[in-house]
Amino acid sequence: MLAVAALIVVGGSGGAILYGDDIISWIKGEPDYELIEFDSEQARVYAQSLVDMGHPEWEGRLSGTVEEKNAAEAIKFNFSSMGIPATLEEFDVPMFVIGNDPALSMCTPGDIGSIIGGPTPCTITDVNRDIVEFTHREDYVIQGYSGSSFIRYVDDITVVDLGTGNESADWASAANGVGLVWLEPETEGNTALFQRGADNDLAGLITINDKQNCDELVADDCVPYFKSVGISSIEPIPEDLGFIMVSRSVGQAIVDEVINGDARLQFITDVNNQGTATIYVPCGIIEGQGESLIIFGAHHDTVYNGQGAVDDTSGVATVQEIARQFGLLESQLGAPKHTLYFCTWGGEEEGLWGSTEWVDKHQAMLAEN
The missing domain is CATH 3.50.30.30 (Glucose Oxidase; domain 1)
Structure with missing residues (x-):
């Protein structure tokens, strides 16, 4: 089993970072490390691609819609293009549908x-x-x-x-x-x-x-x-x-x-609030040397009525660029100490559905040894 060393949630609105013991020691001490590169222009490309996939009139990527599905599939494709093994999981959750x-x-x-x-x-x-x-x-x-x-x-x-x-x-x-x-x-x-x-x-x-x-x-x-x-x-x-x-x-x-x-x-x-919808969680995974993992997360869905520039298009673009940089490091230096998960969630705006369902499904993997 894998022990979660850290969960890093990237977001411009309501985001947070939860640090595991290794990360806290790294912050407080005098670590032997080098900062990874971060290409802001590439992150901008990732962000713009998400914006371009929004609703043709309302601009948003509402959970359970084709716009959210397209975004999740594009993110998985981006991880795979980086040479990072990727998954795409589906979850059926309660959802409203605007007619x-x-x-x-x-x-x-x-x-x-x-x-x-x-x-x-x-x-x-x-x-x-x-x-x-x-x-x-x-x-x-x-x-x-x-x-x-x-x-x-x-x-x-x-x-x-x-x-x-x-x-x-x-x-x-x-x-x-x-x-x-x-x-x-x-x-x-x-x-x-x-x-x-x-x-x-x-x-x-x-x-x-x-x-x-x-x-x-x-x-x-x-x-x-x-x-x-x-x-x-x-x-x-x-x-x-x-x-x-x-x-x-x-x-x-x-x-x-x-x-x-x-x-x-x-x-x-005209809203049907009695149905269910399928939401998506793509993850890119870099396997580590040990039995602990670090999860980077952000949500790729938005409110229905806007692009979600800071909530959370920018966060999803950041997660993808971080994944790309770690993929380059892996090719140069080999497997990292921790297994790295780069996940983006659907269903966040309507009740944190994506992250909740994903964690529920993978509880055994996430539990401490």
Whole structure:
């Protein structure tokens, strides 16, 4: 059996390095070593190839999609091209699947629609209605394991501002309606909010980003981002509760025009959160002289709505370049002291599925002698 000497996780967002005893001694002492080379241009090539494999419209490599599969296969191919033996393992895990494009908009009925016997407000015959369309991925982002919602203007659905959405908020007042929750430092995570929405029979849940990246990406605004839900804590997962995050400016517009005005909300998501998907874990392996191993890891999947430049495209590119350099060293100096694994995980964004499943499968190999 092999004993794990170290696990090195490479990532620009939430990454960490866990050191084994040998690595700590090496850091604290005066080791006899030479730094390996690192070709930043080659790492850039690896990163760009991953970006190029993203969704043609949304740019991401969502777990369980053809984009994630293509990325995993390309990484395995790169390891093999370096002369490093490589594996590609598959795991079936719970996963949500996004169908048709979502839609979010507001409509203020025209004067004609208010006339007795006139057209239904905000329908095509309400000729002087005013519609504001919000842009997917810029103004709003689907949240992980959202259900499906089909809320139209004609429904004239109730929208309730729930503040930060804590336990004392009046969630029941949003039953069969849409709840708005402002993301502040004290706001709980997506899992708790989604559970409260389900428990109170909400038709839709919208979080408003008011705490992260504010004024950094867009002046005077906070850009929405993807976060998942811990589905192991929710049983059953609600199928008909759409869940999105909007920017601060969009959230304020909904408050002003829908809650405090005459506008109506249209909120449509097409997400199947009840299925399974296949995720992938490629590993390049350099066999060592002893019975211990070092694992270098990063995740090759991304959020669905972006390239994941620092989370974790850059980390995966780094792992591949480190593997290439160690492969060159092996050809020059022979087998290293430790066995080296270079692995990238799928399913990270939705619940650390890839690394968890891989470790579960290889527990015997990873256990200490």
